[in-house]
Amino acid sequence: MALPLARPFLPACLPPPRRRARAHYISPSAHARSPSFRRPYTSVLVVPTGVGATVGGFAGDALPVARALAAVADCVISHPNVLNAAMMYWPMPNTLYVEGYALDRFAEGAWALQPVHQNKVGLVLDAGIEEELRLRHLQVADAARASLGLPVVEYIVTDAPLEIKTWFDPKCGKSTGSVGNSGSLLRAVDALVNHSGVNAVAVVARFPDDDPEDSDCYREGKGVDLLAGVEAIISHLIVKEFRIPAAHAPAVLPLPLSPSLSPRSAAEEIGYTFLPCVLAGLSSAPQYVTRRQGILENGCIVASDIDSVIIPKDACGGDGTLAFARTARKNKPLIIVVQENETVLDDTPEKFSIEALKVQNYWEAIGVVAAHKAGINPNALRRHGVDHLKRHERLYSARSCGPRPYASSPMQDKAHVHHLV
Numbered sequence: 001m002a003l004p005l006a007r008p009f010l011p012a013c014l015p016p017p018r019r020r021a022r023a024h025y026i027s028p029s030a031h032a033r034s035p036s037f038r039r040p041y042t043s044v045l046v047v048p049t050g051v052g053a054t055v056g057g058f059a060g061d062a063l064p065v066a067r068a069l070a071a072v073a074d075c076v077i078s079h080p081n082v083l084n085a086a087m088m089y090w091p092m093p094n095t096l097y098v099e100g101y102a103l104d105r106f107a108e109g110a111w112a113l114q115p116v117h118q119n120k121v122g123l124v125l126d127a128g129i130e131e132e133l134r135l136r137h138l139q140v141a142d143a144a145r146a147s148l149g150l151p152v153v154e155y156i157v158t159d160a161p162l163e164i165k166t167w168f169d170p171k172c173g174k175s176t177g178s179v180g181n182s183g184s185l186l187r188a189v190d191a192l193v194n195h196s197g198v199n200a201v202a203v204v205a206r207f208p209d210d211d212p213e214d215s216d217c218y219r220e221g222k223g224v225d226l227l228a229g230v231e232a233i234i235s236h237l238i239v240k241e242f243r244i245p246a247a248h249a250p251a252v253l254p255l256p257l258s259p260s261l262s263p264r265s266a267a268e269e270i271g272y273t274f275l276p277c278v279l280a281g282l283s284s285a286p287q288y289v290t291r292r293q294g295i296l297e298n299g300c301i302v303a304s305d306i307d308s309v310i311i312p313k314d315a316c317g318g319d320g321t322l323a324f325a326r327t328a329r330k331n332k333p334l335i336i337v338v339q340e341n342e343t344v345l346d347d348t349p350e351k352f353s354i355e356a357l358k359v360q361n362y363w364e365a366i367g368v369v370a371a372h373k374a375g376i377n378p379n380a381l382r383r384h385g386v387d388h389l390k391r392h393e394r395l396y397s398a399r400s401c402g403p404r405p406y407a408s409s410p411m412q413d414k415a416h417v418h419h420l421v
Contacts, residue, residue: 040074041373042301044107044309044333046321049081049100050175050228051343053312055362057225058218059267060085060277065362069310070095072370075301077113079103080235080247080281081228086267089277096301097281099246100320101236102288107320109327111243112300113286119245121152121282122198124188128161128206129251136272137204137251144279151283154196160184162205166226173344175229179205182237189238189246200245200282203234204275207250215255219269221262224344227252245285249274303327308334308372310365316354317347325354334372336365 045066047056056062062082067090070076076095083089083097096113098106105111123141125134134157144150163180179185185203192198207227217223231248238246254272261269268274289300309324316325316337324333335356337349349356357378359365371378379385 039305041307041369042075042077042305043069043073043369044103044306044320044324045069045076045078045082046103046309046311046315046318047082047341048312048315048318048343048345049079049232050225051315051345052173052224053315053341053343055338055341056082056312057343058221058262058264060088061264063088063090065366066095067092068362068366069369072366072373073308074373077103077106077301077306080278081232083281084247084274084277086274087271087276088267089280091280097245097247097285099235099239099285100232101239102243102245104319104323105288107303107306107323109303109323110291112289112302114289114300115286116284118151119200119283119285119287120196120198121150121200121202121279122189122192122196123152123155123279124185124192124201124203125155125157126162126164126203126205126251127158127184128163129204130206133206133251133253133272137249137275140273140275141279144276148280150279152202152279153198154192156188156192158184158188164205164207164230166208166230168224168226169229172346173224175224175226177230177233179230179234179237185234185237186241189242193242193244198244199287200285201238201242202275202278202282203238203246203248204251204273205234205248207252209253216258219255219258219262219265220260221264239288243288243290245282245287247278247282249278304329304331306333308336308369310336310338310362310369312341312343313337313339313358314345314348315343316349316352316356317345321354322352325352325356334368336368338362338365 047053047062051057055065063085066076066078066082070092074094076092077098078095079098079100083095096115098113102111106113125137138155141152141155145152160181162185164177165180166175166177168174169176189201192201218225227250231250234248235246255269306324309321311321325335335354337356337358338361339358340361357368359368368378371381377386
């Protein structure tokens with residue numbers, strides 16, 4: 001490489017060289033980016049499962065919200081009900097896939113999230129799945145390994161059918177159910193964890209075929225997902241016992257084509273299985289670190305890192321939401337409730353004395369997050385959002401004989417009687 005000569009070393013007979021205009025290139029390197037002295041902005045997106053949420057109560061129809069939020073926040077934490085879309089999924093490097101039970105323990109401060117590059121995923125198949133349907137799911141796992149490079153390392157079949165039952169809660173209408181042979185499920189997971197070394201588990205259980213009346217309503221984009229409640233029960237059992245990422249995909253027979261199928265339910269109609277999104281999510285889901293394991297390692301995300309939480313307007317009664325809202329730390333996360341997203345629940349912020357910022361829809365919610373991240377009062381973006389600055393009322397009047405909260409100078413006392421108008 002030729003070295004440029006400085007001016008004192010140029011021959012005297014030659015004119016000084018002309019400056020050439022240099023082309024400027026946009027570089028993604030660290031030198032091209034302006035320095036940042038703020039910590040990453042972290043937002044939690046919650047849409048409870050099996051409660052008929054207007055947005056997020058169907059086949060991954062809250063995923064566009066997560067994608068938009070991930071473009072604004074530095075880190076998004078959400079759960080399978082938001083990020084799963086059956087045969088579809090969308091990789092987001094700054095989004096953490098956290099099971100619901102683990103998310104509640106994280107919000108309470110008992111667990112932390114440790115991001116990973118890759119997990120070793122094991123697959124549990126219900127012994128009650130028919131041979132042909134089981135083969136379909138194994139082909140999906142092989143396709144994920146070959147076409148996506150996902151680390152699905154081994155599968156196991158339970159030693160007895162899981163005997164899944166589903167029903168609607170008569171009190172509020174949310175979906176729920178039971179796992180008849182939960183011991184068989186836990187034994188299968190234990191074998192994968194302790195003998196195959198997996199640190200994330202996907203489960204495929206055979207679900208009863210839906211009542212046509214219930215399935216038609218859901219397929220048309222109305223009502224409550226009958227399968228969702230038991231799916232949460234299955235993943236909760238595993239995460240509570242083994243403290244590793246887990247998610248579930250139901251095994252059901254394909255339904256006949258329907259001309260009235262809603263776009264929000266369509267992701268579940270284009271294949272034989274709902275497994276692809278689960279395998280993709282678990283492959284890079286964060287590991288769960290408990291306080292009992294000692295000092296948290298560098299890079300762990302804890303509840304005090306959360307800046308905002310976005311939830312439906314009437315779904316504020318979950319353990320995680322209440323923990324975030326009632327935290328004792330000074331910098332509480334901003335609780336944002338979305339009016340447009342309704343559920344069958346009646347857990348409003350007022351019912352639990354939660355201080356929350358109400359927005360009409362997710363457009364507004366993401367705008368609030370953008371302002372909050374920028375250190376701007378979100379109300380300053382509205383026409384009449386900011387009023388006159390209020391005067392602070394003194395705790396002790398000038399005539400009071402009680403003790404003063406602190407010793408102040410005469411100049412400070414004089415300045416206190418003036419206020420901004």
